[in-house]
Amino acid sequence: MVMRLARPQHCCITLVENVVQERQGGVNAGYFNGIEVEWKARTQVYLDNGGSPEHVPLWPAISTEKKKSFKTLYTHPKEGSSQGVVLKDLNDHELNLCPACGEFGKPNTLDHYLPKGKYPHFSITPVNLFPMCDSCQKEKLEKTNTLQEARLFLHPYFDDFVERQIIHVVIEPPYDTPTFRLELSDWLIGEQRSVVQAHVRELAIERRFATFFKAESIRILKHAAKIRNGKMTIEQSVELFRSLHEDPSLNSWQHLYYRAVLENPEMLEYLATGDLPDKIA
Ligand SMILES: [Zn+2]
Helix, strand or coil, X not given: CCCCCCCCCCCHHHHXXXXXXXXXXXXXXXXXXXXXXXXXXXXXXXXXCCCCCCCCCCCHHHHHCCHHHHHHHHHCCCCCCHHHHHHHHHHCCCCCECCCCCXXXXXXXXXXXXXXXXXXXXXXXXXXXXXXXXXXXXXXXXXXXXXXXXXXXXXXXXXXXXXXXXXXXXXXXXXXXXXXXXXXXXXXXXXXXXXXXXXXXXXXXXXXXXXXXXXXXXXXXXXXXXXXXXXXXXXXXXXXHXXXXXXXXXXXXXXXXXXXXXXXXXXXXHHHHCCCCCCCC
């Protein structure tokens, strides 16, 4: 599940200044000189409001005539250009899971938190860009908010609260073939609750991770069969699994899964003494 990321070190405002500077002498020099002040002001509004689409307005004047020039900055950065350096740094990350959904593997694209189709002026804004997996990108598309919901997605640079565990996995019997559902953590309040709910729904997280939970269940059944012949109790052993997975995020799926098992005395009892499926034992 979600992971908090450190904000990019590049200054978003300085980047605007540099990009305008680098356009001097080109065909768009006059245009970029003319919008520099407003572009910087709008970038500042983004920073002040953590990119929330409720508070960051669209920029209709550029969304029509000059949309393409902004998008080109992102899609075709010149070698050594200011935004080229920023984009390269953002792509050179060492993440081995998607910060939006927690899927394992290196997320190989950058997502525009506020989509570049609607907000072309944030096409290259460092805090608007973060690594994301293909599956999340396919679900997210150009969605931002609805009439009822101020925003649909957690922001890994601004939503500090995702450092805590934000959802719980609930495991339902029978424990040899359990079912799963996700519940929001009790401490989430107001807008936090609504954005976590929307994030899970819009990225189709419950459906996408059903297979993971099934695989993990088979693993724990096998493990229970082994541990019954050893010295560790089931609970100590599951606690070890849980603690091994609390890094890099309390919201990693393994951590959420093993925490769910530890919080389920009925399931622990089953693992310790219940009839394990024949093919597992
Ligand atoms: Zn993802």
